[in-house]
Amino acid sequence: MSTDGGQHHDDLLEGLNPPQRDAVVHTEGPLLILAGPGSGKTRVVTRRVAYLARTVTRPRHILAITFTNKAAKEMQDRIRALDVPPGATVCTFHALCAKLLRIYADRAGLARNFTIVDRDDRRKLVKQAIEACGLSTSNYSPAAADQVIGQAKNKMLTPDAFARLASDWRNQTYARIYAAYEQLLSSSNGLDFDDLLMRVAQLLARDETLRAELEDWFRYVLIDEYQDTNAAQYQIARLLTKTTRNLCATGDPDQSIYGWRGADIGNILSFERDYPGALVVRLEQNYRSTQRILTAADQLIAANQQRKKKNLWTENVQGPNVRIVEIEDADEEARFIAKDIVEHVRGGLPPSEIAVFYRVNSLSRTLEEAFLHEGLAYQIARGVEFYARKEIKDVLAYLRVLVNPADEVSLLRIINTPPRGIGDTTVDRLVDLARGSQRRVYDVITGADDLAALGRSGAKVREFGRLLTGFADLLQRPPTEAVAAIISRSGLRAHYQDETGLDEAASANLDELVSAARSFENDHPETTIVDWLEHASLVSDVDTVQSNGGPVTLMTLHAAKGLEFRLVYLIGLEEGLLPFQRNEGTPADEEEERRLCFVGMTRAKERLTLTRARYRMLRGATERTVRSPFLDELRGDGIEWVGDDGFASRRRTPTRSVSPEGRLPDDVAEWEIGTLVEHPTHGLGQVMAMHRGAKRTHVDVLFRDGSRRSWVLEFADLRRVDYHDVG
DNA sequence: AATATTCCCGTTTTT
DNA sequence: CGGGAATATT
Numbered sequence: 001m002s003t004d005g006g007q008h009h010d011d012l013l014e015g016l017n018p019p020q021r022d023a024v025v026h027t028e029g030p031l032l033i034l035a036g037p038g039s040g041k042t043r044v045v046t047r048r049v050a051y052l053a054r055t056v057t058r059p060r061h062i063l064a065i066t067f068t069n070k071a072a073k074e075m076q077d078r079i080r081a082l083d084v085p086p087g088a089t090v091c092t093f094h095a096l097c098a099k100l101l102r103i104y105a106d107r108a109g110l111a112r113n114f115t116i117v118d119r120d121d122r123r124k125l126v127k128q129a130i131e132a133c134g135l136s137t138s139n140y141s142p143a144a145a146d147q148v149i150g151q152a153k154n155k156m157l158t159p160d161a162f163a164r165l166a167s168d169w170r171n172q173t174y175a176r177i178y179a180a181y182e183q184l185l186s187s188s189n190g191l192d193f194d195d196l197l198m199r200v201a202q203l204l205a206r207d208e209t210l211r212a213e214l215e216d217w218f219r220y221v222l223i224d225e226y227q228d229t230n231a232a233q234y235q236i237a238r239l240l241t242k243t244t245r246n247l248c249a250t251g252d253p254d255q256s257i258y259g260w261r262g263a264d265i266g267n268i269l270s271f272e273r274d275y276p277g278a279l280v281v282r283l284e285q286n287y288r289s290t291q292r293i294l295t296a297a298d299q300l301i302a303a304n305q306q307r308k309k310k311n312l313w314t315e316n317v318q319g320p321n322v323r324i325v326e327i328e329d330a331d332e333e334a335r336f337i338a339k340d341i342v343e344h345v346r347g348g349l350p351p352s353e354i355a356v357f358y359r360v361n362s363l364s365r366t367l368e369e370a371f372l373h374e375g376l377a378y379q380i381a382r383g384v385e386f387y388a389r390k391e392i393k394d395v396l397a398y399l400r401v402l403v404n405p406a407d408e409v410s411l412l413r414i415i416n417t418p419p420r421g422i423g424d425t426t427v428d429r430l431v432d433l434a435r436g437s438q439r440r441v442y443d444v445i446t447g448a449d450d451l452a453a454l455g456r457s458g459a460k461v462r463e464f465g466r467l468l469t470g471f472a473d474l475l476q477r478p479p480t481e482a483v484a485a486i487i488s489r490s491g492l493r494a495h496y497q498d499e500t501g502l503d504e505a506a507s508a509n510l511d512e513l514v515s516a517a518r519s520f521e522n523d524h525p526e527t528t529i530v531d532w533l534e535h536a537s538l539v540s541d542v543d544t545v546q547s548n549g550g551p552v553t554l555m556t557l558h559a560a561k562g563l564e565f566r567l568v569y570l571i572g573l574e575e576g577l578l579p580f581q582r583n584e585g586t587p588a589d590e591e592e593e594r595r596l597c598f599v600g601m602t603r604a605k606e607r608l609t610l611t612r613a614r615y616r617m618l619r620g621a622t623e624r625t626v627r628s629p630f631l632d633e634l635r636g637d638g639i640e641w642v643g644d645d646g647f648a649s650r651r652r653t654p655t656r657s658v659s660p661e662g663r664l665p666d667d668v669a670e671w672e673i674g675t676l677v678e679h680p681t682h683g684l685g686q687v688m689a690m691h692r693g694a695k696r697t698h699v700d701v702l703f704r705d706g707s708r709r710s711w712v713l714e715f716a717d718l719r720r721v722d723y724h725d726v727g
Numbered sequence: 728a729a730t731a732t733t734c735c736c737g738t739t740t741t742t
Numbered sequence: 743c744g745g746g747a748a749t750a751t752t
Contacts, residue, residue: 094742423728558740620743
């Protein structure tokens, strides 16, 4: 066994450039790998793991944290391919924290059988919390409160801490809601996503013995996508490496795209300050993209002010032009892409090497239709959607109640699913009964005391109670068996099979759920229902995409992080969409949006196409769009502008970028709700709504024929008419 | 209590 | 446009 590295490990250094080698052989002390897109980061990280395992430690002392489960699996496989014996912990932050909280539940003050609350259930609890505070959900929307609570948790603020910081009355109210939410959560023995991180961070800060124990377990820590870590993740990393200082962070500030989720780009920017003496390695040679793609992406990202300059370069071929396609509407955009892809596939390009990215999920719809029309197979990265489906959540709710009877949200979900004659009033009474006697609803339902207070429904509730207690024996069974048994014994199978008018795919989805359990069981022998439920809670959409031999992939820009394709389309380059703008009041974080666009562009290996539709239907109304300012930042020889009118390639110069076409009517000051207007094709109508934004004015018009359309007034061919004009 | 219908609201990205 | 909630109907 050699311990002096170097010459004995040539195989691990083979084919690496000098900075890559530096990173691989640096074993002790902090290391920051600033890795541009396509710079061979994963290669370096996996080789470094192998190097560590060969020279200074054993696999079980290595912890590698990735951003998605898919990335974890991939890294796991690649490490194994380097002949590293199994034993390293490779997973996401969330999976790690869930695991630690189960192992050290008692020291964290938790019950081991806690359930992980998903987004929908969390919403429900927030809503209950608002109501419990005696507030109206119309004044305090659950969505807004949810967001405030999430932000607070991401900053590791407890309800008390949040309350102390709340300066105004509204935030003080949010503090009350937050406290009430925490109360509900803990009484149902649940943890949300943010809790997983926050609890572990708190535990490590509080329990020095445990911290030291874990530090000795994880002697070498690697964190990928460090630019997207939040305060809790930062703390965990810091505490786990407090004395060893063996933290290797990899990332790219230009690819920080999760600020909205509490990620702090400052974590990576101040790494050297936080970990003095850190070795900083910069990987700037790109092995992925053509020169033209790289140049275009670099041009775009150069417009960001808050960033460290990077010198991205490649020895790859120049490649074809980056195309910018401006087209009439979303349907044509989708058709254009579908046809273009079909041609490439006919030309021999494997579909799995092709992807279409968009800013928001809703844009996938028109693409799907066009793909269907062309007979083009596709996959959408949306595994979450599967586990969020009604019928799937029903089954999971039964399982959750089985492992955690305190889970009231799940219990109330299944109490009348499938319908068994237990209506709202009965449920309300049951809940009152439970509150009155300080018991859990589950115990009231399954208890021995008489349910006479419930009248005729009492018998039905009792029967439901017997059903639940009858499931108890499943707790020790493997997941597949438990899932199958629940599906049939609960009546869900019959319900989703027989009922006409219900989603026909529902029953098939139940089968798919059983298969999913089976495949999880194959990968993880000796697994339990608790493990599988946890897995079901933590899978993400990207985790499910097939990479080799699969069909064309459709996904959001966020989901595209870390992936690469030979042919990439990025659609919807329009003001308000990319960069996305939530509403007129709050300006988008334009730099983060630009980074998002950068991430999308740099996924492309050979050919990149950016598209923009002049009209797009969003939330039910077709609107004239404005070209994304990002497109105007792309200029030069490698860019080809394509119109949809047959004759292509007008070269744009940046002169037009300041003020795009369109102007407001001169008499705009007189426009108001109710104003009569005329449109050349739609005829007479009346203004139903107007939004005067900082940049654009939007109008909603109801026409005489009953149709309703909205426009950006600057571009609408609308003319104000007076009553006497109409007669 | 269950189902059918209407209406109203929000409206990004995800572990 | 689409989901969820309030409302109407059986």
